[in-house]
Amino acid sequence: METIQNKAGEEVTNELTLVQAAKKGDLEAFSELVKRYDRNVFRIAQHITHNEEDAQDVVQEAFLKAYQNLEQFQGNSKFYTWLVRIAVNEALMKLRRRRSDRTVSLDEDVVTEEGSMPREVADWSPNPEQLYGQSELGDILKKTIQGLPPGFRTVFVLRDVEGLSTEETAEMLGLSIPAVKSRLLRARLQLRERLAKYFKSKRVGDDQP
Amino acid sequence: MNCKDFLKELTDYLDGNISVSVREELDEHLHWCRDCHVVLNTTKKTIEIYRDNRLYELPEQLRQQLQQAIITKCKSTKQVRKSSG
Numbered sequence: 001m002e003t004i005q006n007k008a009g010e011e012v013t014n015e016l017t018l019v020q021a022a023k024k025g026d027l028e029a030f031s032e033l034v035k036r037y038d039r040n041v042f043r044i045a046q047h048i049t050h051n052e053e054d055a056q057d058v059v060q061e062a063f064l065k066a067y068q069n070l071e072q073f074q075g076n077s078k079f080y081t082w083l084v085r086i087a088v089n090e091a092l093m094k095l096r097r098r099r100s101d102r103t104v105s106l107d108e109d110v111v112t113e114e115g116s117m118p119r120e121v122a123d124w125s126p127n128p129e130q131l132y133g134q135s136e137l138g139d140i141l142k143k144t145i146q147g148l149p150p151g152f153r154t155v156f157v158l159r160d161v162e163g164l165s166t167e168e169t170a171e172m173l174g175l176s177i178p179a180v181k182s183r184l185l186r187a188r189l190q191l192r193e194r195l196a197k198y199f200k201s202k203r204v205g206d207d208q209p
Numbered sequence: 210m211n212c213k214d215f216l217k218e219l220t221d222y223l224d225g226n227i228s229v230s231v232r233e234e235l236d237e238h239l240h241w242c243r244d245c246h247v248v249l250n251t252t253k254k255t256i257e258i259y260r261d262n263r264l265y266e267l268p269e270q271l272r273q274q275l276q277q278a279i280i281t282k283c284k285s286t287k288q289v290r291k292s293s294g
Contacts, residue, residue: 025288031280038275039267046265055265056275063279068289117216121244124251129258142264160256161263166224185220192248192255199254 019079023070034063037080040162041087047157048091050146051098058094062087077171085172088154095150118189120196128199144194148187155180156187210238215245223253 013032021029038059045058065086066073073082129137145153158169159180170180215238221227222235239246267275 023288027280027283030283031276034276034279038272042267042272042275043263043265056271059275060279060282064282064286067283068286070288071290117213118244118248121247123247124254128254129262134262137262138264141259141262145259145264156259161259163260181220185216188220188223188252188255189216189248191259192252195255195258196251199251 015079016075019070019073019075022067023073030067033079033083037083038063040080041083044084044154044157044162045087045091045094047145047161048088048150048154049094049098051094054091054094054098058087058090061090065090078168081168081172084158085174088172092150118193120193120200122196122200124196124199125201128195131199140195140198144191147194148190152183152187152190155183156191159184160188210234212238212242212245215239215242216248219249219252222249223256 013029015033015036018029018032022033041062042055042059045055045062046052049055049058062083066083073079125131132140145156148156154173155169155175158164158172159166164172166177166180166184169175170177173180175183215235218227218231218235222232227235239249
């Protein structure tokens, strides 16, 4: 198989070569693709569904669907972009089922007062992460991001956590570029606003009983 | 430029997707507006915190179980072939 060198100097089989082999039914090649992206798919699915069992199902279903429909993958976009699009749709379906709310959609453009103008403008402590232990910090971050509407948190996770471009995010979610940008801005501002209550600079004496 | 204009450009400013002239205007605003300065810094920190403290890492044992389950399911399924017509 065709290989390229990655940064660490290890040989990495070219993604397109793996996809071509998997299209012919080579399960070892497909297994390579699973290993490459399963962690990312799991993270994204957890962020959308807030449920570990659902996220595990999404990982399985997204890869199975991708395998069954590989023939439809044209190679115009990256395999990962195509895969995440499948996974996001699966995750949204799970969320709808849990909420028995058929309206959950990435298109919902939630207009809230929050996110238009910041209300909390107190500065944060220089090292906010050090104010909390690792697991407490994790709980704060989870609780905070879970409060955002699904469309906002999905855009934030793809752009700012997974590091994808605005164009890739738009393609994955089937949104326009301005829609991605507007959701990203509001997601960032709302998270900032909500985190402020945990990370605000403490004045001397605040910790005294 | 006022604070509302600044906020509108905040995402592009943070992502470095901005023309030199707009950047200069924003920097000028930041120079005298403490509130926007704080909003910029704390928004930057918000992004960094989520990036540096990745939530929901897949535990290795569960990961292997999922990989096996996926490949087993793939073995017992057929790929959808494009119709020749």
